[in-house]
Amino acid sequence: MASISSLGIGSGLDLNSLLDQLESAERQQLTPIVQQQKSYLAKISAFGRLENALASFQEAAAKLADAESFQAxxxxxxxxxxxxxxxxxxxxxxxxxxxxxxARRYSIASAGLADKTELLGAGSIDFTLGNGESFSVSMDTKDSSLEGIRDAINGADAGVTASIVNDGSGQPYRLVLSSSDTGTEAAITAVNFTGLGGQLSLDAATEVQARNxxxxxxxxxxxxxxxxxxxxxxxxxxxxxxxxxxxxxxxxDSEAVQKNVETFVSAYNALQKTLSELTGYNAEAGSAGMLLGNATVRGVETQLRNLMGEAVDGAGFSTLSDLGISLQPDGTLEVDEEALDDALANRLGDLAGFFAGAVDDSEGFASRVDAALTSLLGEGGALENATGGLESSVDGLEERYERTEARIEETIARYRSQFTQLDSLIAQMNSTSSYLTQQFEALSVQLDQ
Structure with a gap:
């Protein structure tokens, strides 16, 4: 809050500087609130990292939980x-x-005309197709040029397309009629011209038969x-x-299945790395992960360890280690390529049963992981509850910050009022002292006379 620049003029004291020091001291009450806010926001961000890693792992598990992925x-x-x-x-x-x-399309061209824009007169063209369907296109005199006829046929969108070619002769412009699709059923089996000045006729020499x-x-x-x-x-x-x-x-396509298994392992290991960074402690640097000791994270870690060690009933394989995927001391997974290759080459059905579920509708390993992660990440899950609590704490601290800041402003306003009164009182006292000094000096002069 700004200080009054004239404060201290009456007393000659540096009251502005004193007021600033008092305000700075009072605002120290806000420092722990800001620090606590930053701590909560950092934890929310850390939970966001954990959520992203869990979501990536779930996506990898979901691919293996889909039985069709093993049928590729x-x-x-x-x-x-x-x-x-x-x-x-x-x-x-x-x-x-x-x-x-x-297969190819049917096509045939008309005899040539000298001018593609010449109006031929009102008329119609009737078509019959190889599938027995028929349709007719009619033209008014104003639309009866070769170009107008072409546009009318194409506009009908009934299985015949029309174009105009120029063969370079004295009467170069020909109307070419083609079936829209290949095959004998789509072929044009009959074309009849009515009206149009009698100038249009088909050139049998240009006919290209449809074929299947x-x-x-x-x-x-x-x-x-x-x-x-x-x-x-x-x-x-x-x-x-x-x-x-x-x-x-x-x-x-065993390569696609292998890629899905390797992606599953990589996603799990990336998740473990994220957990290690968020919950680890560096003794040399004296620094701790943002979620070290957090109960929610400990629960997630415990659930993941239990999931990785569970056995699946009703499948040819029982555990991850049966596939050559072993849990390491640091919590990551390691793949025995030779064992996995053997499973892919010789026991793909058992592999599908283990991850996606056996034929008796038993739950597969990946299906179980997917369901567990859905519970963790879904609405009302452990991560949402944890971040929701932190967000509520941040909101509470924001309100506390505003209340404290308002109280500080009230305190500084009271100090300013008191300093103003002090400044005025000292100014009055200085004025009275000056007056009395003048009077005493005058009296002394009179007495000396």
Whole structure:
């Protein structure tokens, strides 16, 4: 609070400086409140770090808790005639594929016209498609140019697309009609022009017949309307690029499972490192982790240790150590690559049962971890309660700070009032003293005469 600059003029005392010193002394009452606030905020931040580490570990556990993650497959294709994609429904096996014909669209062009903007007159065009469907496009005289007819057909969006080509002849502009999709069912089987000045007709020499894709899979003949073939092989999509031969091998993607297991271990070890930093004590530096001795964190550590050591019933593997994943003295996990590779190569079903749960609906190890972390991190969980209590304490300290600051301001205002009165009183006394001195001096002069 600002001081009155004239304070002390009447008395000649440095009352402004004294008032500032008193205010500084009074405001020392705020220092422990601020320090305590900073301590609580630092703990809230520390809990935030712990929550992020727990969430990352939960995300890794959730992947292993999903039984479908163990059903992932990979597709290896030899040959350049097609590309493939496979999902978890694909069946492990080998397939010989021979593509003898690619699917294509039907197209045909009209005879040429000299001017693509010339109005041909009102009329219509009737189409019939290979699937038996038919539609008609009508044009008014003002929209009957070759360009207008093209736009009307495309605007109908009924399975036929139109474009205009210039063949460079004396009557260069041709209307090209194409089926929107490949295959015989999408082909244009009939086109009838009505009106339009009788100037439009089809040029049979430009006709390109529609075709279905034809291929064999392990000797079984397959026909497809498009070059994207679904259902020929369970869980596999074939995208035909050319005719030719190819061999497709579908196998379990053990690398994806291995990556999920390694991510689980890495996330747990990162969590342990975070816990160590938050709860450790450095004797040489004399510094302690922000959450050292915190009861909530001790509870989290105990729960994690118990989870890592629990056994799973009903699965081929019982504990993490059976997989070659061992708990180290420092609390981290270490992977025996050879043991894990053996489990991935020869006992993938048992591995899935251990992490995601066995076929009898028993709870898997990763499922158990995921559920425990959900309880810790969820609404009303241990971490929310801990941070909620700290946030309430911060709010309480803020109110205490405001009350203390208001009391200090009242105290300084009282000091200022008292100093002002003191300044005035001393000024009056100085004035009276000066007056009396003058009177005595005058009286002394009179007596000397």
């Amino acid at each position: 497959v990979k597709a290896d294709i030899s040959g350049e005639s097609l590309a493939v994609s496979a999902d978890e429904q694909a069946v492990v096996g080998s397939y010989d594929i021979e593509v003898t014909q690619m 894709a034809e291929l064999t899979v392990n000797g079984i003949a397959i026909e497809s309307r498009g070059n994207r073939v679904e259902g020929a092989i369970q869980g596999v999509v074939l995208n035909i690029d050319d005719t030719g031969s190819a061999t497709l091998d579908i196998s379990r």
